[in-house]
Each structure stands twice: as C-alpha cells, then as structure tokens.
Amino acid sequence: MREVVLLGSTGSIGTQCLEVIENNPGKFRVTALSAGGNNLELLAAQAVAFQVPTIAIEQPRADELGDLIRLREQETGVAQLKRQIITGTKASAQAAATCSASGVVVNGINGGIGLSSTLSALDTGATLALANKESLVAGGPLVNAHQQYPGQIVPVDSEHSAIHQCLQSGLHERGLTMPVVTGRSEVRKLILTASGGPFRGKKRADLVDVSVEDALKHPTWAMGPVVTINSSTLMNKALELIEAHLLFDLDPEAIEPVIHPQSHIHSGVLWNDGSLLLQASPPSMLIPIALGLSWPERLSDVAPAEDFSEPFSWDFEPVDHEAFPALTLARQVAKQGGSAPAVMNAANEVAVQAFRDRKCGFLGIVDTVRQVCDEHQTVAITELQELLEVQTWAVKRAQQLLGLSA
Ligand SMILES: NC(=O)C1=CN([C@@H]2O[C@H](COP(=O)(O)OP(=O)(O)OC[C@H]3O[C@@H](n4cnc5c(N)ncnc54)[C@H](OP(=O)(O)O)[C@@H]3O)[C@@H](O)[C@H]2O)C=CC1
Ligand SMILES: CC(=O)[C@@H](O)[C@H](O)COP(=O)(O)O
Numbered sequence: 001m002r003e004v005v006l007l008g009s010t011g012s013i014g015t016q017c018l019e020v021i022e023n024n025p026g027k028f029r030v031t032a033l034s035a036g037g038n039n040l041e042l043l044a045a046q047a048v049a050f051q052v053p054t055i056a057i058e059q060p061r062a063d064e065l066g067d068l069i070r071l072r073e074q075e076t077g078v079a080q081l082k083r084q085i086i087t088g089t090k091a092s093a094q095a096a097a098t099c100s101a102s103g104v105v106v107n108g109i110n111g112g113i114g115l116s117s118t119l120s121a122l123d124t125g126a127t128l129a130l131a132n133k134e135s136l137v138a139g140g141p142l143v144n145a146h147q148q149y150p151g152q153i154v155p156v157d158s159e160h161s162a163i164h165q166c167l168q169s170g171l172h173e174r175g176l177t178m179p180v181v182t183g184r185s186e187v188r189k190l191i192l193t194a195s196g197g198p199f200r201g202k203k204r205a206d207l208v209d210v211s212v213e214d215a216l217k218h219p220t221w222a223m224g225p226v227v228t229i230n231s232s233t234l235m236n237k238a239l240e241l242i243e244a245h246l247l248f249d250l251d252p253e254a255i256e257p258v259i260h261p262q263s264h265i266h267s268g269v270l271w272n273d274g275s276l277l278l279q280a281s282p283p284s285m286l287i288p289i290a291l292g293l294s295w296p297e298r299l300s301d302v303a304p305a306e307d308f309s310e311p312f313s314w315d316f317e318p319v320d321h322e323a324f325p326a327l328t329l330a331r332q333v334a335k336q337g338g339s340a341p342a343v344m345n346a347a348n349e350v351a352v353q354a355f356r357d358r359k360c361g362f363l364g365i366v367d368t369v370r371q372v373c374d375e376h377q378t379v380a381i382t383e384l385q386e387l388l389e390v391q392t393w394a395v396k397r398a399q400q401l402l403g404l405s406a
C-alpha cells in the first residue's frame with residue numbers, strides 16, 4: 001500500500017483525493033492529513049474514516065479536534081487510534097515531512113502559504129502530487145533547488161496533468177524508471193486551455209460592476225472560491241502559464257492559452273513535426289488526482305470517459321487580452337523570473353480577498369496586481385527569507401493601493 005500524506009484535506013482537491021483513495025481499497029494508506037482548521041467536523045470525520053494517525057492544523061484548536069475525533073469514534077464504533085495532532089503555522093510542513101520516500105504528498109492547500117509544505121515534501125524524496133500551483137509560482141527557484149530528482153513533482157492541476165501525459169511521447173531521458181520530460185527540443189508549443197470563466201465574451205466595460213456571486217459561478221468546474229475567482233479574471237490561467245513555464249522549462253512565448261468553453265480538452269502539446277496531442281475527459285479532477293497518487297500507473301474507472309454515442313462539438317476561440325489582461329502580465333512576469341512571480345501571486349491574493357470582501361471592484365483585481373508588479377524591482381531568490389520579504393512588500397503595497405489598512 002502506498003503511503004499518502006494529504007495536505008488541505010477538507011478542500012475541493014482534498015475531499016476528491018479521499019474519494020479516489022476510498023474507491024481503491026488496499027492501494028493507499030493515509031498517514032497524515034492537514035487543513036487550516038476551519039472545518040474541524042469534516043477533518044475529524046476524515047481522520048476516523050481513514051484511520052489517520054497524524055493530523056495537522058494551522059489554528060490552535062487541538063483539544064477541540066481531539067474531542068471531535070473521539071466523539072466520531074464513539075458514534076461510528078471505530079476502534080480508537082493513538083494519534084498526534086500538530087498545530088501552528090508549520091504544522092502542514094511538519095506533516096509533509098513525515099512522508100517516506102516511497103510515498104506521495106498531495107498538496108491541496110490553497111495559496112502561496114502552501115510553499116513551506118511543498119519544500120518540506122520535496123525534501124523527503126517522496127513524490128509531490130502538486131495541486132497548489134501558487135507554491136510553485138511563488139517559490140519557483142526554491143522549489144527547483146529542493147527537488148531531489150527529475151520527475152519528483154507530478155502536476156495535479158488539470159492542464160499540467162494533461163501536458164504531462166501528452167509529453168510522455170517524444171524524447172525521454174534514459175535510465176530512469178519514471179519517464180522524465182526532456183523532449184523539449186521537439187516541442188513547438190504547449191497548448192493551455194481555459195474555460196474563459198463566467199465572463200467569457202464580455203468586454204472590459206461590461207466587467208466594471210460584476211459581483212462576487214457572478215464571479216463564483218464557474219461554467220464548468222466546481223472548485224474552492226479562490227481558484228474560482230481566479231478563473232473569472234483569467235488570473236488562474238496567468239498562474240498556470242507560469243506554472244507550465246516552470247514545470248516544463250519552456251519559454252513563456254511557447255505557451256499558448258486558448259479558450260475552450262467546454263473544458264473537456266485539458267491542454268496538450270504541439271510537436272515540431274506539426275502533430276498536436278491533446279488530453280480529454282469530461283471535466284473532473286478525479287483523473288489528475290488519481291494520476292498524482294499512482295503515477296505512472298493508471299487506476300481503473302476513476303471518472304466517466306467521453307461518450308461518443310450522441311453528437312456534440314467542442315469550441316475554441318482566442319483570448320481577449322484587452323478585457324482579460326492577466327495573461328499578458330503573466331508572460332512578462334514569467335520572463336522576469338526571480339521574485340516577480342511571487343509578487344504577482346501575493347498581490348493577487350490580497351486583491352482577490354478585497355474583492356470577496358467588497359472592498360475592490362472586479363477590474364481592480366488585475367489592475368492592482370499589475371501596478372504592484374510594475375513597481376517591483378525583480379531580484380534573484382536563493383533563500384526562503386528573501387522570498388518572504390518580497391511577499392511582505394507586495395502584500396503591503398497591494399493593501400495600500402486598495403486603501404486597506406495593513
Ligand atoms: N479545486 C479544484 O478543482 C482545483 C484546485 N487547484 C488548486 O488546488 C489548490 C486547492 O484548491 P481547492 O481545493 O479548490 O481549495 P479549497 O479552498 O477548497 O481548499 C483549501 C484547503 O487548504 C486548507 N488550508 C488553507 N490554509 C491552510 C494551511 N495554512 N495549512 C494547511 N491547510 C490549509 C483548507 O483548510 P480549511 O478547510 O481548514 O480552511 C482546505 O482544506 C489551489 O492551489 C488551487 O488553485 C487546481 C486545479 C483544480
Ligand atoms: C480544474 C482546473 O485545473 C482549474 O484550474 C480550471 O482550469 C479552472 O478553469 P479555468 O480554465 O476557467 O481557469
């Protein structure tokens with residue numbers, strides 16, 4: 001049985017990861033769970049149902065969680081298990097550090113806060129099944145330095161999972177058990193699909209007064225609120241462009257976003273010979289999560305496949321960069337590298353929270369991020385401390401621009 005440490009277990013990715021594990025009895029053993037601590041009832045239920053010995057939460061609520069777990073054990077008649085509950089800002093990274101090198105750490109934490117857990121997971125030598133794109137975007141050079149071997153990161157983000165699958169064609173480094181992507185010289189472009197979000201087709205002027213509720217109505221995916229808002233501004237695709245640049249070591253200009261409203265084609269690779277490989281399934285994160293857990297093996301019957309018994313069609317259209325300027329910014333930021341992507345991500349996190357709190361308009365999100373990025377002088381990042389200082393500056397500057405008290 002493969003050991004799994006699941007970070008962000010109470011979220012959209014976390015709960016779907018446990019669904020995959022539950023549907024594959026005997027294949028996985030969950031040895032640690034982590035969460036922020038906002039949903040202790042669910043976390044306690046997960047800890048009991050999956051007999052998890054280590055639970056980590058950011059908030060100092062160990063006693064409450066312990067009580068809920070005991071109650072749950074009594075209610076369900078499950079045998080009591082000796083467990084440790086870790087709390088604090090480093091709890092999740094500590095949970096990641098418990099994973100053995102043959103195991104897999106799934107990082108389903110939301111936001112740049114997940115970076116220390118990503119680094120800690122890499123240090124163990126375990127596979128890192130990475131959904132938490134912000135940690136890679138913010139900490140690119142550090143993530144690279146902590147990676148123990150090529151292929152240690154298996155992308156869970158649907159687009160990057162698709163590209164990762166498609167890249168198994170082409171040249172591969174020899175002598176490694178896991179196929180490693182080194183066929184870049186044969187790659188002309190990565191095709192990064194985007195649903196277009198709930199405001200696809202709208203012009204900039206139409207977006208002035210859009211509400212949080214409207215931004216949360218994603219047309220094709222049910223996800224956590226932050227990634228859903230990011231999809232509505234196309235900042236999710238902006239983060240994903242940088243994520244693809246870092247994961248697959250391709251020039252930002254060689255990554256082409258395209259709007260595909262149905263979200264059945266999850267992305268792909270255009271090869272030098274003119275051949276285009278795309279990966280498709282009805283929208284479901286279960287497949288990329290399952291691949292993260294078992295790569296390079298595929299589990300059976302993870303999610304429904306495409307059904308060709310009825311007629312249907314798939315559409316594609318170019319991105320409207322005037323209405324949605326996030327991708328143009330991301331290209332520039334990806335080329336700058338160093339501290340620039342961390343600044344973009346940190347400013348976006350502040351602006352998205354301000355939008356959710358009705359303290360910033362929809363267009364103000366990307367406008368604020370651009371302004372903070374424009375003011376930032378990019379520096380090289382070699383230490384976590386340097387990154388934290390840059391992020392602190394970006395957060396404060398975004399707060400100032402938005403008129404928020406720091
Ligand atoms: N949802 C999806 O379909 C997809 C998500 N992603 C990416 O995956 C990541 C997770 O997204 P999603 O599942 O939607 O987000 P959610 O908001 O649904 O879940 C976030 C999870 O992270 C936990 N968390 C927050 N802060 C901490 C912390 N400091 N330490 C430990 N855990 C913490 C939350 O705990 P609590 O409940 O206690 O707050 C929750 O379990 C994001 O980076 C997102 O961009 C990528 C592709 C698709
Ligand atoms: C499922 C997934 O990977 C999300 O990141 C998704 O891509 C969001 O949809 P958008 O294409 O609208 O950003």
Ligand SMILES: [Mn+2]
Nearest residue numbers: 157158159240
């Ligand atoms: Mn995605």
